[in-house]
Amino acid sequence: MIGIGHIGLGGMGRLRLDKFRTRSDLKSVIAWSRSAERLTEYEDGEATTDWQKVVDHPQVDAVCVATPTVTHVEFAATALEAGKHVLVEGPAVNRVDDFDRLTEMAQRNKRIFYCGSDYRFMEPCQAASLAAGGIGNILRAQMDSSWCPAEGTWYYDRSVSGGIFPCAHIFPFTFLQHAGIPQWVDASLSDDGRYGVAQIHYETGAIGIATGGFRRQATNEVFMIGTEGIMRREPDGCYVIERESGIEALPVREVDSVLEDNAAFVRCLLGEEDWETHLPRERTAHALAAAAQESAEGNKRVMVMTTIPRVHS
Numbered sequence: 001m002i003g004i005g006h007i008g009l010g011g012m013g014r015l016r017l018d019k020f021r022t023r024s025d026l027k028s029v030i031a032w033s034r035s036a037e038r039l040t041e042y043e044d045g046e047a048t049t050d051w052q053k054v055v056d057h058p059q060v061d062a063v064c065v066a067t068p069t070v071t072h073v074e075f076a077a078t079a080l081e082a083g084k085h086v087l088v089e090g091p092a093v094n095r096v097d098d099f100d101r102l103t104e105m106a107q108r109n110k111r112i113f114y115c116g117s118d119y120r121f122m123e124p125c126q127a128a129s130l131a132a133g134g135i136g137n138i139l140r141a142q143m144d145s146s147w148c149p150a151e152g153t154w155y156y157d158r159s160v161s162g163g164i165f166p167c168a169h170i171f172p173f174t175f176l177q178h179a180g181i182p183q184w185v186d187a188s189l190s191d192d193g194r195y196g197v198a199q200i201h202y203e204t205g206a207i208g209i210a211t212g213g214f215r216r217q218a219t220n221e222v223f224m225i226g227t228e229g230i231m232r233r234e235p236d237g238c239y240v241i242e243r244e245s246g247i248e249a250l251p252v253r254e255v256d257s258v259l260e261d262n263a264a265f266v267r268c269l270l271g272e273e274d275w276e277t278h279l280p281r282e283r284t285a286h287a288l289a290a291a292a293q294e295s296a297e298g299n300k301r302v303m304v305m306t307t308i309p310r311v312h313s
Contacts, residue, residue, distance in 0.1 A: 002269055005060035005084070006031035007051050007075045009038040012089050012258075013066030016116070017044070019259045020064075023266065029059045051075065055082045062112070062269060065089060068154045069162050073098045076113065080105045085112040087265050090119070091170045094162025096287040096305050103279060112268050112275045115282040118261035119171040124222045126252045127231060127239035132178040134241055134248075135226030138202075141179050142209040143172035146195075146218030155214065156194070164189065164196045164213050165292040172210035173285040178224070180204040182284065182304040187292040191215060198292040200304075210292070 004026055006017055010033070020026050021044070028044035032051040039047040048054065054063060055078050062085035065075045069091055076086045080102065092115040093099050099115075106113035119125060124143060132138070145168050154160045161167050165187065176182075180202040187198040195213030202208065211219060222239075223232040229243035231250070239250040267273035287305045295302040 002026050002266070003029040003057075003059040003061045005029055005054040005057055005063045006042075007054050007063060007065045007079075008067035008089075009033035009035065009042060010066060012116075013064065014038070015258050016064050016066055016087070016089070016262065017042075019256070019262045022259065023262075026266070027059075030054050030057050052078070055079045055084060060084060062087065062265075066116075068160045069094055069166060070160050073102065076102050077105055080109055080111050080113065083109060083111065085114070085269055087114045087116050087262075089116040090282075091162065091166040091286060091289060092116070092282070093286060094166045094290060094293070096283065096290050099283055099286050103283075107276075112265075114265045114268055114275050115278065115286075116261060116265075117170075117174060117278075117282060117285075118257035120174050120281075121255055121257040121260040122171075123239065123252050124171075124233075125175050127222070127233070127250050128175050128178055128224060130250045130252070131224060131226075131229075131231035131239075131241050134229065135224060135231055135243070136228030137204065137226055138179045138206045139225045139227060140207050140209070141176050141224040142211075142221050143175045144219040144221050145169060145171040145210075145212035146215055146220075147212075148214055148216050158193065162289075163293040163297070164193055165198065165296070166286075166289040168212040168214065169196065169198060169210050169289055169292060170285050172212060173288040174281065175222070176200065176208040176210065176288075177281055177284065179206040179208050181306055182208070182288055184301050184303050185288060185291045185295050186301050187296040188299075189296045196292065196296055198288070198295070200288065210288075 030046040063079040066089040200208040268275040291302040
């Protein structure tokens, strides 16, 4: 039985908890939240007003951190140093050097730093993975990720969220992973920083376009153009590959993305999956987010930090 401690019981924190409940090999031990109401609603284990108790609890093997982005590093670092495995809700950080710091701490302490990325199980990313080997070399890929969180929530606070690119663009940056290794990004902001557009240039010569933000109006575009075909989403929502030989439907599965991501984390805990295999993908997405935010705010082209520093083995 794996004991789980929870730091944060907001939207995604509560959703993670609900999905963990479906497993017989996990037990929710203790939870902390800034919200007294959310703590009152937590009935699985001990509710605490001191987050350090979550980290120190002897029955907690792993900590799920689901709080505003800027707070993740403190909670995750403390848990890792205390010998706990950690799932950090994505975006995990808004600075790539913080990503590297948490990676190093996990490796040094022989613990797991898992970046929550349920979006990689969602249909667009599934389709991209299925299509990547069947349309030749990627020339252009584009995705929009727009949603509208409630006014007044922390997402709109740049100092807490890290900006629009870490918040809304981690999804398309993950989708774009098949384009190769990013070199630089040009980005811009509109709507008082609530919507952003990023153009990424890859070492292969491919171009990636990521759009999105906090607005109801959205392009909803998802496509990849390759040298041998195109992957796109049809008006009925189906994903297809179109080649000269015809159109092929992609076997995209309908899945509960959070349930799938939780399961991947548990596989890492059980030693059935190597958590470090996820690092290049997640680090690249976070590096792109940081570079795009810097580009947009500085009105300049920014190189992407793709080199992973040497860390403890």
